[in-house]
Amino acid sequence: MQSIIDQxxxxxxxxxxxxxANGKVEESHIDTMMELTNKFSSSMKLFDEEVKNDESVFLKLDKSGIEEINAFDKKLNQLRIDKINAVEKHDYEKAARHRDEMRKVQNKKYKSLIDLNELNIGFNEFNNALLLINEPLNNSKVVDAFVRRYRF
Known part of the structure; x- marks a missing residue:
């Protein structure tokens, strides 16, 4: 029998x-996902929100994993400073490049957190909760429709 997460x-x-194939979300799929999440005994969380709220939950890693995440944080902080400096100098193109680079680094960091915690894109069980991970840089119409319907 398939687990709820597999389903x-x-x-x-x-x-x-x-x-x-059709260019639109079929409500029957969203209905099925809603029914299945209601069968799951614990709460559901969104990966992006959980990382923003309390990243430490995902940092119960070995030393090399923590160092990898810290390197991303260091790069993000430097880019943030560079962006602020560019804005102060009215170099808005440079500030925009720094902003874009920050997004790329943030997405690489998310991917590393996913990999280091042995999670997958989609539904996962993590810390006794159902965790939904959307592909970084991919706004899934299905995930968006599901999230609008599900009450977090």
């Missing part, structure tokens, strides 16, 4: 394929 991920995959 959720299978439904999510089918829904994404349907969007590629």
């Amino acid at each position: 959720l991920n299978e439904t999510l995959h089918k829904a994404e394929e349907a969007v590629k």
Whole structure:
């Protein structure tokens, strides 16, 4: 018998394929995901929000993993400073480049947190909760529709 998480991920995959084929989200897929999440005994959380709220939950890693994440944080802080300096000098193109680079580094950091915690894009069980991870830099119509319907 498939686990609830496997069923959720299978439904999510089918829904994404349907969007590629039809260009729209089929409500039946969202309904199925809602039913399955209601069967799951614990709360559901969004990865992006959890990282923003309390990144330390994902930092129970070995030393090399923590060093990897710290390197991303150091790079992000430097880019933030560089962006502020560019704005103060009215060099808005440079500030925009720093902003874009910050997004790229943040997404690399998210991908590292996902990999280091042995998580997958889609639904996961993590710390006794259902954790939904959306692909960085990919605004999934299915995930967006599901999140609008699900009450966090």
